[in-house]
Amino acid sequence: MNIDELIAIDVHTHAEEPCCGPRDDGYDQFQAGMAKYFKNPAGHKGMLPTVNETAVYYRERKIGCVIFPVDAERETGFRRYNNEEVAMIAAENSDIMIPFASIDPAKGKMGAREARRLVREFGVKGFKFHPTMQAFYPNDRMAYPLYEAIAEEGAITLFHTGQTGVGAGMRGGMNMRLKYSNPIYLDDVAADFPDMPIILAHPSFPWQEEALSVATHKPNVYIDMSGWSPKYFPAILVQYANSILKHKMLFGSDWPAITPDRWMADFAAISIKDEVRPLILKENARKLLKL
Template sequence: MNIDDLVAIDVHTHAEVSSSGQGSLSEELDAAAGEYFHAAHRRPTLPEIAAYYRERKMACVVFTVDAEAATGTPAVPNEEVAEAAAANPDVIIPFASVDPHKGRLGARHVRRLVEEFGVRGFKFHPNVQDFAPNDRLAYPVYQAIEEAGAIAVFHTGQTGIGAGARGGGGIRLKHSNPMLVDDVAVDFPDLSIILAHPSFPWQDEALAVATHKPRVHIDLSGWSPKYFPPQLVQYANTLLQDKVLFGSDYPLLTPDRWLADFEKLPVKDAVRPKILKANAARLLGLG
């Protein structure tokens, strides 16, 4: 991967369909997410994701979400994501997802994915996986990620998954308060963490955690920048300018739309390239 040739690094991209056509969400949750984002919710294949980002001269972090214990639906296999990254090393950076309910078995999966498949990080969606980030059940998985030198990404704030479905599709919003991840940052001080998304309604909490804990970052995915809270823009311009990362949430939100709206934000010229590429390159160890 030639970092100098890249326009940007998108740290938040979803693999939503496997080579067999199997998705990671139930039909109810998948339909609710598509309605929430006002999108047809087309699910690109991994080769299509690679082609899409290559055309735009961007790299992308790609992951699935393993929530099988809570939903009964198997995830897109982590191995497929890693194999797609190996086939497209110029554009895809492989992350994975391990259901925290798997405990020590999950920890073994983490070690295997890092050692055998070159996975660089792991995605957690506490709402869909139905766990509180500071629940000790997840600690064996966190420990394995920390020991492997990989990154943990936590969905924070409201989610479009289940929005509008009866009972929210069983999704509990309380699990995505970023203050719950503060405990993880304390108990695993050498673990690099990304708080995904503007964290409505807990934006101030996310800013506090990222300011206080040196290895906690924030990605800006899932929202058009024109809707960013003013305090998020202020902190991105100042105290957190080295810890804020571009992410789109593709395919639910395209990088094209995100970048067009980002251009209109009052972001300092010196900060803009940090958010779009430099911060992610440093965190991911890409040079």
Template sequence: MDIDQLKAIDTHVHAEVSCCQPPDLFAKEFDEAADKYFGTVLKQGRRPTIPETIEHYRERKIGFVMFTVDCEANIGRRRISNEEVAEFAQNNADIMIAFASIDPHKGKFGAREARRLIEDHGVRGFKFHPTMQGFFANDRMAYPLYEVIAEYGLPAVFHSGHSGMGSGMRGGGGLRLKYSEPIYLDDVAVDFPDMKIVIAHPSWPWQEQALSIALHKPNVYIDLSGWSPKYFSPELVKYANTLLRNKVLFASDFPLIRPDRWLEDFDTLDIKPEVKPLVLKENAVRLLGLRTEA
């Protein structure tokens, strides 16, 4: 990446449509409920492919981190291949970075996959969604995965707080919000102090927990995905402007929220001029190790 030519780096972008396998419609109702919840605008009546997403971000000169969510055990839907995401990132390294997602229920076999993805496919981090994957972040079954991630010094992103997935469905689609309470990440931050942990989203209704953990643990960051900035709490804005100014990341949750909308609403916040470039790009540059002098 030519960092200086990028306007921003979006650290939370989803791969939604595979180019290598037919869509698995087993859990299509979850997508439809999420689109309704977020008011997602779908072009051509569907979510974008990975190449369409790449073009969307390249046109805007915004770098991005992309991943899928492997929730095969809990939801039963086949994931998009981590290798597919990684191959697109390798072929579009000017704009894209690949993270992988591995269901923690895969245990040591999942840890083997993580090592292979890092060594053979250049994956630069990992994504977890405790609510969709059905586990507490501090469950020891996930620790073999964390050990590999920590060994290679890579970041791990964890969904936190309320979930648009399952919202409005009967019984919430069987998804349990308790798994994404941020406090369980405090244990992970203690047990893996050299693994960078990103608490994804404003963590409503547990926002103060996330702020506290990020303040207390040097290896914990917060990404601002999944919400329009105009809905950020005053507490979140205050800490983003001050004590957490170096640990808060621009993130959209594309395609559910598009970067244009996020950035437009971010401009309405009372963010100090010297803090904006940190949130929009420089904190991500440091987190991702994109240049040693950052």
């Protein structure tokens, strides 16, 4: 990966297509709900990109990307995209892709073993958690064996925070509970694992100030600005991005729900200082990912 040639690094992209044959029952309805929420026609048409197609898209734009599946099999019933497969495809596209993985923390010691193997044998750089989809509080001690393995391997953690578009508008919200994704629960994790980088994903509506507080207080906590068009960013998020958290804010799109084209066009129109824009778009991620 030639970092100097890239215009940005997107730290939040999804490997959406399932790995094992046809889509699971209910998956099309789930993706249609996501498409409606994010106004994304690809989801409606069943044309979500593969990991290889994602690599082509990002290469054309000279944007590096962190890509991951989400292991929410236990709660949704949908098979996860195989972590090894994502990592291998990312390795084939290493000029543009950085592999993260996802493991449900309920898998306990087995999950911890998987995490170590993925880092050591497949070059995985971090792990994605979605407390709402995985139905757990991030500070639940159940998750700590997995965190311990990740921390000892020197990998990064990325946690969904705030309201999610997943299940939004669907009957019962697909039975997903927003309470799990309050970023204040990650304050405990940041204190207990002070050397493990933690990324709080998304503007954390309705808990934006909690997220800013944790990121300000804990040196190992960052915020990615994915999942929202920047034109809808809360004013306080923009204020902190321009000042005391300018070295801890990261560009993320939430591909394919939101494309980098849309995100970056809207980002160009908001009041971010000229000297801060390159930090958010690339330099902060370069340092955090040790690229």
